[in-house]
Amino acid sequence: MRKFWGIFLVLVLVVSMVAVGCGQKQEPAKEEQKAQEAPKEEAKQETTGDVVKVGWIGSLTGDQAVWGQCEFNTVKMLVEEINAQGGLLGKKLEAIGYDTRGDAMEAVNAVRRLTSQDKVVAIIGPNASGQAIPISTVLEEMKVPDIATVATNPKVTVVDGKTKPFNFRVCFIDPYQGAVAAGYAVDVLKFKKAAVLYDVADDYSQGLTEFFIKTFTEKGGEIVAKEAFKSGDTDFRPQLSKIKTANPDIIFMPYFFKEVALSANQARELGIKAVLMGGDGWPSEVLLEMARDAVNGSYFVNHVDFDDPAVQDFKNRYMKKYDRKVELNGYLAHDAFLMFVDAVKRANSFDPVAIRDALETTNIQGITGNIKIGKDTHNPEGKEAAIIKIVDGKYVFQQKYSPSK
Numbered sequence: 001m002r003k004f005w006g007i008f009l010v011l012v013l014v015v016s017m018v019a020v021g022c023g024q025k026q027e028p029a030k031e032e033q034k035a036q037e038a039p040k041e042e043a044k045q046e047t048t049g050d051v052v053k054v055g056w057i058g059s060l061t062g063d064q065a066v067w068g069q070c071e072f073n074t075v076k077m078l079v080e081e082i083n084a085q086g087g088l089l090g091k092k093l094e095a096i097g098y099d100t101r102g103d104a105m106e107a108v109n110a111v112r113r114l115t116s117q118d119k120v121v122a123i124i125g126p127n128a129s130g131q132a133i134p135i136s137t138v139l140e141e142m143k144v145p146d147i148a149t150v151a152t153n154p155k156v157t158v159v160d161g162k163t164k165p166f167n168f169r170v171c172f173i174d175p176y177q178g179a180v181a182a183g184y185a186v187d188v189l190k191f192k193k194a195a196v197l198y199d200v201a202d203d204y205s206q207g208l209t210e211f212f213i214k215t216f217t218e219k220g221g222e223i224v225a226k227e228a229f230k231s232g233d234t235d236f237r238p239q240l241s242k243i244k245t246a247n248p249d250i251i252f253m254p255y256f257f258k259e260v261a262l263s264a265n266q267a268r269e270l271g272i273k274a275v276l277m278g279g280d281g282w283p284s285e286v287l288l289e290m291a292r293d294a295v296n297g298s299y300f301v302n303h304v305d306f307d308d309p310a311v312q313d314f315k316n317r318y319m320k321k322y323d324r325k326v327e328l329n330g331y332l333a334h335d336a337f338l339m340f341v342d343a344v345k346r347a348n349s350f351d352p353v354a355i356r357d358a359l360e361t362t363n364i365q366g367i368t369g370n371i372k373i374g375k376d377t378h379n380p381e382g383k384e385a386a387i388i389k390i391v392d393g394k395y396v397f398q399q400k401y402s403p404s405k
Contacts, residue, residue, distance in 0.1 A: 050091055050092055051091065051092050051093075051094050052088070052091045052092070052093055052094070052121055052350050053093075053094045053095075053096055053118055053119060053120045053121065054075070054079065054093055054094070054095055054096070054120055054121065054122055054123075054124065054340065055095075055096055055097070055098075055111075055114035055115075055118065055120035055122070055123035055124070055144075056071065056072050056075050056095060056096070056097040056098075056123065056124045056125050056333075057097065057098050057100050057107055057110045057111060057114070057123060057125045057126050057131070057135075058071050058072065058097070058099075058100060058125040058126045058127055058128075058131075058149075058329075059099065059100055059101060059102040059126070059127075059128070060072065060097070060099035060101075061099055061101050061102075062101050062102040063102065063256065063258050064102055064127070064128070064256065066284060066285075066286055066327055067127055067150075067284070067327050067328070067329040068099070068100075068125075068126075068127070068329070070326060070327035070329050070330040070333070071124075071125060071127060071149060071329045071330060071332075071333040072095070072097045072333075073318070073321075073322055073330070074318065074326075074329075074330040074333040074334055074337070075095050075097070075124055075333055075337055076095045076097075077317070077318065077321055077322075078334065078337045079093045079094070079095045081317075082341065088341060088344055088345070089344060089345070089348065089349075089350065091350070096114065096118050096120060098110035098113060098114065100126055100131050102128065102131070103131070104130055104131050104133075104134045105134075106131075107126055107131035107132075107134065107135055108134055108135055108138060111123060111135045111138045111139065111142075111146070112138050112142075114144075115138065115139075115142035115144045116142065120144065121144070121344075121350045121351075121352050121355060122144060122145050122146070122147070122340050122343075122352060122355050123139075123144060123145070123146040123147070124146075124147050124149065124333060124336045124337060124340065125146075125147075125148065125149055125333070125336075126148065126149070126151060127148070127149045127150040127151060127329050127332070128150075128151055128204065129148075129151040129152060129153030129155070129156055129174075129203045129204045129207075130202065130203050130204070131151070132146075132148040132151035132153075132156045132167070132169075133151075133153065133155050133156055133203065135167075136164045136166065136167050139164075139166035139167060140164070140165060140166055143166065143352055143353055143356075144166060144352045145166045145167075145168060145352060145355055145356040145359055146166060146167055146168065147168045147169065147170055147336040147339055147340060147359070148167070148168070148169040148170070148171070148336075149169075149170060149171065149329055149332040149333050149336050150171050150280060150303070150328065150329055150332050151169055151171070152169075152171055152172065152173050152174045152177060152204060152207070152208075152279075152280065153173070153174055153203045153204055153207050154173050154174065154175060154207070155203070156169055156173075157169055157377060157378040157379055158377055158378070163375075163376055163377060163378055164378065165356070166356055167378060168339070168359050168373065168378045169378065169379055169380070170332050170335045170336045170339060170366070170368070170371060170380060171280075171303055171332055171368075171380070171383075172303070172379070172380065172383045172385065173379055174204065174207030174208050174210075174211060174279075175207070175210075175211045176211075176385070177208060177211075177279050177280065177301050177385065178207065178208040178209070178210065178211030178212040178214070178215065178254070178279070179211050179212075179214070179215040180301050180385045180387075180401055180402065181208070181212050181252060181254075181277055181278075181279060181299075181300075181301050182194075182211070182212045182213075182214075182215035182216035182219065182221070182252075183215055183219065183401070183402075184299070184301075184387055184401050185216065185221070185250050185252075185277060185299075186215075186216060186219040186220065186221050187219070188387075188401070189250070189275070189299075191221065191249035191250045191275070192220070192221055192222060192249060193221070193222050193224045193246075193247070193248045193249045193250075194212075194216050194221055194222070194223055194224065194248055194249065194250050194251070194252055195223070195224055195225035195226070195227070195243040195246055195248035195250075195251045195252070195274070196209055196212065196213065196223065196225070196226045196227070196251070196252045196254075197227050197228075197229070197236065197239055197240070197243065197251060197252070197253050197263060198226075198227075198228055198229075198252075198253075198254055198255065199228070199229060199230065199231055199254075199255045199259070200228035200229065200230060201230045201231045202231055202255065204254070204255075204281065205254045205255045205281075208252075208254035208279050209226075209252070209254055212252050212254065213226070224246040224247070224248050225242060225243045225245075225246035225248060227239035227240075227242055227243055229259075231259075233259075234262055235266075236259075236262065236263040236266050236267075237266050237270065240263065240266055240267050240270050240272060241270060243267075243272070243274075244270055244271070244272050248274050249274060249275065250274055250275045250276070250277055251267070251272070251274050251275070251276050251277070252277050252278070253276055253277065253278045254278055254279050254281065255278070255281055256281040256282075257281060257282055257283070257284040257286055257287035257290075258286065258287075258290070260276075260278060260281070260282055260287060260291065260295070261286070261287050261290035261291035261294070261295070262290070264276055264291045264294040264295050264298070265290075265291060265294045267294070268293070268294045275297060275298065275299070276295060276297075276298040276299075277298060277299045277300065278298070278299075278300040278301075279300060279301050280300070280301060280302055280303055280328065282298075282300040282302075283300065283302055283327075283328045283388065283395060284327055284328070285325060285327070288390070288393050292393065295390050296390060296391065296392065296393075297389070297390065297391070298389070298390045299387060299388065299389050299390075299398070300387075300388055300390075301385050301386075301387065301388075302328065302385065302386045302387070302388045302395075303328065303331065303332060303368050303383075303385070303386065304328070304331045304367070304368045304369075304386055305386045305388075305397040305400075306388075306395050306397070307397055308367075308397075310367050311331060311367045311368075314326070314330075314331070314334055314367055318330060331367060331368050332368060334366070334367055334368075335366035335367060335368050335371060338364060338366050338371075339359060339362050339364065339366075339371060339373075340355070340359075342358075342362060342364050343355045343356075343358035343359045343362065344358070346358045346361075359373060359378075360373060360375045360378070361373070361375070368383070369383045369384060370382070370383070371383070384400040384401070384402055385400065385401055385402065386398075386399075386400055386401075387399055387400075387401050
């Protein structure tokens with residue numbers, strides 16, 4: 001009997017050790033899996049038949065986090081507001097967002113998760129063309145529509161003359177924006193010599209550069225210098241020194257606010273007095289904080305006049321909820337959400353393909369202007385650009401402008 005109990009206790013000890021050992025191996029595996037998941041802003045909620053999920057993707061970390069956070073805040077606020085009013089087609093909405101970290105592959109992975117795991121009916125974002133272009137294959141495979149916010153490269157919605165069936169956007173495109181900047185520089189500011197400093201590794205920057213140069217030279221202007229850098233560079237002095245030698249009237253800088261601030265400061269340090277000009281990658285409170293006097297007197301092309309009466313209600317609601325100013329991306333995210341709601345109502349359905357079909361015939365008044373989607377381009381047609389001048393640390397609206405004027 002004593003021998004039996006001895007054997008029994010040994011077996012219990014062995015089983016316990018095995019059990020403990022298995023438990024120790026399982027926990028790190030769970031933690032590792034959790035760490036590999038993409039950052040998700042909203043905790044996944046229990047899905048019921050009364051909840052419909054809307055996806056969002058964009059940068060919540062990295063250089064453009066300030067824009068992404070504003071976009072997702074806007075979508076969440078609008079979802080809350082529509083739910084408070086009874087929902088959409090009798091159902092509550094839920095916003096689910098993923099951080100793309102500003103990376104194309106992260107954007108593709110995020111769209112796959114939203115469509116295959118979260119079962120969203122539509123996606124809003126991203127703001128960047130470099131992320132918006134590669135997600136189209138997943139959207140087509142899963143048959144879920146996406147409305148890009150500030151992704152302005154033509155290839156976001158059309159490639160080789162073929163319209164991408166599930167890609168839409170709410171903003172105007174780079175050819176238009178580049179032409180607006182060049183036209184305003186020649187026709188209104190009366191400049192004849194321009195230099196261009198651009199990001200050779202970025203689709204957005206390349207697109208604006210191409211169409212700025214095309215329009216500027218067609219209008220009789222001369223491009224006296226064209227210098228390039230790569231995303232992530234922080235020293236622009238070698239390129240700016242060459243530009244200074246060319247003595248331009250204006251320097252076109254078609255890239256994003258952080259690098260605009262760095263290059264503008266360095267340009268002034270080198271004694272360059274030329275007027276600076278850019279596109280919709282400029283407007284951010286961060287630019288004003290980093291560049292200050294270096295960008296005073298500069299111009300940029302924008303999607304909206306920040307002082308337009310049409311945007312004041314949204315600005316006030318956002319400020320009241322988040323206690324901070326709206327970034328440019330918030331206005332476009334607002335109108336992208338309006339496009340989604342309008343499409344659902346006209347389709348009278350949450351079926352993603354029915355929403356896609358309805359998006360093709362969008363014709364609504366947003367806070368950034370009238371949004372009439374071209375069926376053959378999936379772009380808003382006829383949206384005017386706003387020219388903004390930076391004066392004493394403030395964005396001052398100049399006029400609405402189109403290159404034909």
